[in-house]
Amino acid sequence: xxxxxxxxxxxxxxxxxxxxxxxxxxxxxxxxxxxxxxxxxxxxxxxxxxxxxxxxxxxxxxxxxxxxxxxxxxxxxxxxxxxxxxxxxxxxxxxxxxxxxxxxxxxxxxxxxxxxxxxxxxxxxxxxxxxxxxxxxxxxxxxxxxxxxxxxxxxxxxxxxxxxxxxxxxxxxxxxxxxxxxxxxxxxxxxxxxxxxxxxxx
Numbered sequence: 028x029x030x031x032x033x034x035x036x037x038x039x040x041x042x043x044x045x046x047x048x049x050x051x052x053x054x055x056x057x058x059x060x061x062x063x064x065x066x067x068x069x070x071x072x073x074x075x076x077x078x079x080x081x082x083x084x085x086x087x088x089x090x091x092x093x094x095x096x097x098x099x100x101x102x103x104x105x106x107x108x109x110x111x112x113x114x115x116x117x118x119x120x121x122x123x124x125x126x127x128x129x130x131x132x133x134x135x136x137x138x139x140x141x142x143x144x145x146x147x148x149x150x151x152x153x154x155x156x157x158x159x160x161x162x163x164x165x166x167x168x169x170x171x172x173x174x175x176x177x178x179x180x181x182x183x184x185x186x187x188x189x190x191x192x193x194x195x196x197x198x199x200x201x202x203x204x205x206x207x208x209x210x211x212x213x214x215x216x217x218x219x220x221x222x223x224x225x226x227x228x229x
Contacts, residue, residue, distance in 0.1 A: 053070050055122065056068075056122070058122065067082045069085070076116055081114045094134070099159075104123065133156060134157055134223070143212075151229060154226070162181065167179065169221045171221065177191065177213060179193060188216050189218070189221075191214065193212025193214065
């Protein structure tokens, strides 16, 4: 009799384990980022959760992360989990894929101005990998306190300080309101935290 009870308990534990695996495997968020838009598919057995609203909020949050210099893949996953929890979806498996690979955040940006000529042209579309893993010679997008959003080449790195410079070395002079102005490409120092990402395709 005791053997039958133990066997029944083991079978019950096995069934519960299989059911738990089934539940956890179907409690997931699959996100795909193509650089300027986001596609999300959420799988959840709880029919009371408004999946459409949940997906809309995840998309909006992801787009904000793509434009925030202080956010990264960890921030994105953590934020998605918080959104899911708010909707009553506990411990979802978060899977992020993109046009540049898994757990990467690509961002499409447009060049504004001629300071990176001849490498980049005004209005040109470039693909950015949202990463602070930068090296001298990389082209990066940064949020400069002095100039706002800029796209420049890394000229030097000293600790957390990054020197950015324009590829366009031409210096022009223009008269405006009777005064002579020197016009040349921007050079500036920024903190590594101001780097939004590295240009990987143009």
